[in-house]
Amino acid sequence: MFGFMQEGHDHENFIASLDLLLPFLSITSVIPSYLRSFLAISAFMFRKVRRAFEAIGTLEVAAKNCVAERAELLQDPNKGPPRRDLLQQMFSIQQNKGADVDFYKKDMAKESYSVISAGSDTTAIAMRATLYFLMTNPPIYAQLMSEIDQATANGTIPATGPVAYFQATKLPLLCASIKEAMRLHPSVALMLPHDVPPQGLVIGDTSIPGGTRIRMNAAVVQYDRSVFGEDANTSRPTRWLLGSTASMDRCMLRFGAGTRTCLGKNISLSELHKLVPALLRDFKLELATKESWKTYNFFFNTQKGLLVRLQRRNIST
DSSP states (O other): OOSHHHHHGGGGHHHHHHHHHHHHHHHHSSSOHHHHHHHHHHHHHHHHHHHHHHHHHHHHHHHHHHHHHHHHHHTTTGGSOOSSHHHHHHHHEEEEEEETTTOHHHHHHHHHHHHHHHHHHHHHHEEEEEEHHHHHHHHOOOOOOOHHHHHTTTTOOSSSSSSOOOHHHHHHHHEEEEEEEHSSSBBOOOOEEOOOOTTTEETTTEEOOTEEEEEHHHHHHHTHHHOTTTTSSSSSSSGGGOOHHHHHHHOOBBBOGGGGGGHHHHHHHHHHHHHHHHHHHEEEESSSSSSOEEEEESEEEEOOOEEEEEEEOOOTO
């Protein structure tokens, strides 16, 4: 409904605008507060930046329209039963206890905008990482294809059409491959701040005073050799299939941790586990060039230059 699929291109130049703004927004988030106004004023002197903000504003308008259209739909009993989706859940909260929890239609518009804008890039980055590390690791790719073909033959996953999340999670190497890709290439690589509680904090032999702002970067923690082994900088999905993985799981920050855990974690994992097996079941993938991808870290740890050839597979063979 936002125009991307209907038009077959970057509707309102939103994706390009986000790529342009992320460096500015990332720098603004980490520099001292007294410099932010100066940086913002300087950035708005450039026409491209102003147009980028305007383009991103189109999704905010789309979010408000979604809420208005659903409100109108709910007032007409002839439109059938309510849809089962996130927006309907927000309407239920607002109608049943909106005053108690201070949640109104304007809040639904804000939450809808967050849902629309927050989850697409990060999940796409994880999908690209999963496919890239499979294509650059032929033995694992072959093992995974054997697992997928066997699961298709015995009915664990369907031979055609979408794969359900609960079906995909029955494929251990698939789950391990997705997890390993997100370890090696977390979608968000900008450190988010955490404030040390007033009583202070002791980590190992280090004492940190209360009120100190600290950060942890998933792209660093998830390469810790003392946790993930001496080959922590290489792709080895089978590390997740050998005995207990509790110590490694504790150090996986691909969705953040604690109060900063990504609210869309389950949606993203569902999308990944549904798309990857269906894509690999139906198509053979190979890199179109010998050149490695290029990565850019401005909050999103995005990739460029990943060109892939697809060839439809005959599952019977």
